[in-house]
Amino acid sequence: MVIPMDKIVIEHLNLTYQDGTESLRDVNLRIASNAITVFFGPAGGGKSSMLRVLNRLNDQTDVARLTGNVLLNGKNILSPSVDPVTLRRKVGIVFSRPVTLPLTIYENVAYGLRLMGEKRKSRLDDAVEQALRLAVLWDEVYDRLNAPANAISGGQQQRLCLARVLALEPEVIMLDEPTSALDPVSTSKIESLMQELKQRFTIIWVPHNVQQAARMADFAAFFLQGELVEFAADKQLFVYPKDKRTQDYMEGKFG
Numbered sequence: 001m002v003i004p005m006d007k008i009v010i011e012h013l014n015l016t017y018q019d020g021t022e023s024l025r026d027v028n029l030r031i032a033s034n035a036i037t038v039f040f041g042p043a044g045g046g047k048s049s050m051l052r053v054l055n056r057l058n059d060q061t062d063v064a065r066l067t068g069n070v071l072l073n074g075k076n077i078l079s080p081s082v083d084p085v086t087l088r089r090k091v092g093i094v095f096s097r098p099v100t101l102p103l104t105i106y107e108n109v110a111y112g113l114r115l116m117g118e119k120r121k122s123r124l125d126d127a128v129e130q131a132l133r134l135a136v137l138w139d140e141v142y143d144r145l146n147a148p149a150n151a152i153s154g155g156q157q158q159r160l161c162l163a164r165v166l167a168l169e170p171e172v173i174m175l176d177e178p179t180s181a182l183d184p185v186s187t188s189k190i191e192s193l194m195q196e197l198k199q200r201f202t203i204i205w206v207p208h209n210v211q212q213a214a215r216m217a218d219f220a221a222f223f224l225q226g227e228l229v230e231f232a233a234d235k236q237l238f239v240y241p242k243d244k245r246t247q248d249y250m251e252g253k254f255g
């Protein structure tokens, strides 16, 4: 049996926004590599805030206080010495609606690499193809790489966003309700794709409902009003929740 390694260790994390909202309170959590960890729970629980901490997107929002440690490969990413741009290459994010750039399919994937200074066409071509293949989109778009990105379907655009992240060779991929705007067929494609990609990456997934949480989870964390209420491996949390609040949420007693 392979024992999962901790990719990320979160210790005593507290986050308060400038308006006084305490969106995370003393969160302690270990995120395993080569696995899918789901963060689930009702709106306002702190899941998106947690993702934004993990790649320092919070640097650009109105955070009043952020304390605690977030260790990635043992190094505290909250330290001022960590460059957020470098961090965001290692910890990529896909949002709930596909946010494509008003560029061609090719340029959407090449964008981050060009920003990093890559100019060699052959390198860019290889990286674009490889990322599109990993995102299982290559066969659908290889003959129209110069078409505008918004000419493909919503499900394809979401995989394009994933390809854009993959082109930067990340270590962690975070997905914030990535299928909430997609039809069931596209949803199922993204779900099975991520089950494949977990062999190579650490994946954090905010599902859009409990059923998806249970389908996807190798580890599951239930967030409620800024608190990490419960965390468990496998599907345990969905079968035997220990906390009454987790159980009530899963039974639909509150939403």
Ligand SMILES: Nc1ncnc2c1ncn2[C@@H]1O[C@H](COP(=O)(O)OP(=O)(O)OP(=O)(O)O)[C@@H](O)[C@H]1O
Residues within 6 Å of the ligand: 017, 018, 019, 021, 022, 023, 041, 042, 043, 044, 045, 046, 047, 048, 049, 050, 061, 062, 223
């Ligand atoms: N920029 C901000 N300024 C002030 N409060 C914020 C900000 N962003 C989020 N919050 C608040 O922090 C709390 C946690 O929100 P967050 O978006 O992290 O939760 P969530 O579990 O992801 O919910 P959702 O599913 O609605 O996105 C909520 O009370 C929210 O209103």
